Amino acid sequence: MSNIRKVAKLSGVSISTVSRYINKTANVKESTKIKIEKVIYDLNYVPNALARSIFSKTTFQIGLIIPTLSNPFFSEISFAIENFASIKGYSVILNIVNDDKEKEKKIIKTLIESRVDGIIVARTKHKELYENLDIPIVALENKINDKIPLLYADNWNGGRLALEHLVTCGCEKILMFVGDNKHLPIRLRKNGFMDLARESNISIATRQLFDEDENKSITELKFLFSDAELYDGIFVYNDIMAVNLIRYLSAKNLFNEIGKKINIIGFDNAIISRHMNPTITTISQNFDVLGKKSISLLINLINGECVQPISIIKTTLIKRETTKN
């Protein structure tokens, strides 16, 4: 592959002139401009961003660290992040942790070595890995420490919206499937739901589910959801589990009751919620806004600006077929 020196030699000018031409960092005489242009074209020369970065101390690359891509929450958010990063001129290095702490450690090392300008890390389970990193970081969902800006959807208010909607649908026997307490957003969904229930004097039955339950077989689901059909309003902590609930009810031949006698509301507005049969009423996390905000926070950080320590993105109700109104 050719380099700037070759271009300079063949154009009969100095390296610096070529550099100036490429970066438009100073005027170059029209005639030499044309000469250089031609040589660059003939040689198929492409400037080396590495050499440039070594000097400029900025790579315009950011690292994205996520637990998985199979969960639509993360694929949607990665989608949005790539989109806004690219608009702002940044490339994103995709890193999937997959519950492997050693891998997460190695990822961070590699990112630092390749001098990414910043890191966005979603729902990490190992905040200690990020404590002493001297590089701009934005945390999604899981807080790392007071110095690292945190961003998440307003799960608390989402929980309130969910109950509000069930009430609007006229539900009177309400059941909530609670997710794993170790995740802050999951906890907040519950709290929002419960806080409103208390304020409104509504009594709520609760059942506990865990992350592992997301991939259970239909037989196991029968056990998890048993008697859910006795309630007329059911809030499930995420869309995947709402999907499972629907499968359980269908297996019990209650498909036709869904959205009528049995109202169900999920959380996430995952793709599956608008494709599922029936389509699922849910609380939307507004991935686009999350992606945009995380990029803008990170870029502000990169530019040495101050950013607010916590940003909360509005959640909204998406009405579909699993609820009456």
Next chain:
Amino acid sequence: MSNIRKVAKLSGVSISTVSRYINKTANVKESTKIKIEKVIYDLNYVPNALARSIFSKTTFQIGLIIPTLSNPFFSEISFAIENFASIKGYSVILNIVNDDKEKEKKIIKTLIESRVDGIIVARTKHKELYENLDIPIVALENKINDKIPLLYADNWNGGRLALEHLVTCGCEKILMFVGDNKHLPIRLRKNGFMDLARESNISIATRQLFDEDENKSITELKFLFSDAELYDGIFVYNDIMAVNLIRYLSAKNLFNEIGKKINIIGFDNAIISRHMNPTITTISQNFDVLGKKSISLLINLINGECVQPISIIKTTLIKRETTKN
């Protein structure tokens, strides 16, 4: 951020000794080793991969170019690619084209500038952008030219498997929803299905669908799928459209016929196919194998080895609730 010179000075040795220590490229006396170790630790020094790459001419980064992340086919394949890339010591730069040719052009430029070691491009619509790139490339699904190795799942045989299964289920009135002919894999699915039909003297009704139809409303779906319920065996060119078909049938109150009087088989084994209600019988693309193979092809190319021009990954039948047997 500190550099190798600083480390050398503080350790009281030369730059090259430090370099040797870091890369274990030659022996270093135990005592100086310890000195260097300490300084590196105190300074929180991390070697600069850019400087190293500029010399070694290799970045251990690869570019991944995909049309979207919303479609599970691409998120699953990206997942697999990241996984195997990272096992082999490569980072992946995620680039989402989103049907924007100008963006695709810019992406390629940026990747070349940052001297990625290779590119994996999935289902590109603009092969001309890749024709004259002097860099290892692996094409997924859509062929670019004879020089660029192509990799895809055995859609043709997948089509055969689909028909075979419908026949096994005893179907006699068979309908096929054909996808957009401009995509090779989609065409092959149809051909496999049809070829077996001809060999076996089975007559097949066909209907045409297009990419845009994937996101249509239920009213529009009614038009697309009208009278599909008159058939007892239906092959749909991908899982998303199979999902839509199921929603159409449910809206017509035929939910309980699915998997009984009406057998449906999709294609892709997308996540949604195992979560849908009912779960969808489908042909699996084996994302993991696709991801692994695309990485190994690319790395072979990077290492200057010869690779076969076309690789075809086996597809398999996944039986679920939408078919009888």
Next chain:
DNA sequence: CTGAAAGCGCTAACAG
């Protein structure tokens, strides 16, 4: 408007 020269952080051949 242009060239010479120093330097970004690192590696490697060479000499000791």
Next chain:
DNA sequence: CTGTTAGCGCTTTCAG
């Protein structure tokens, strides 16, 4: 086992 030196591809003073 270690230091000196040249060089990777580029940018940017500083002169002219």
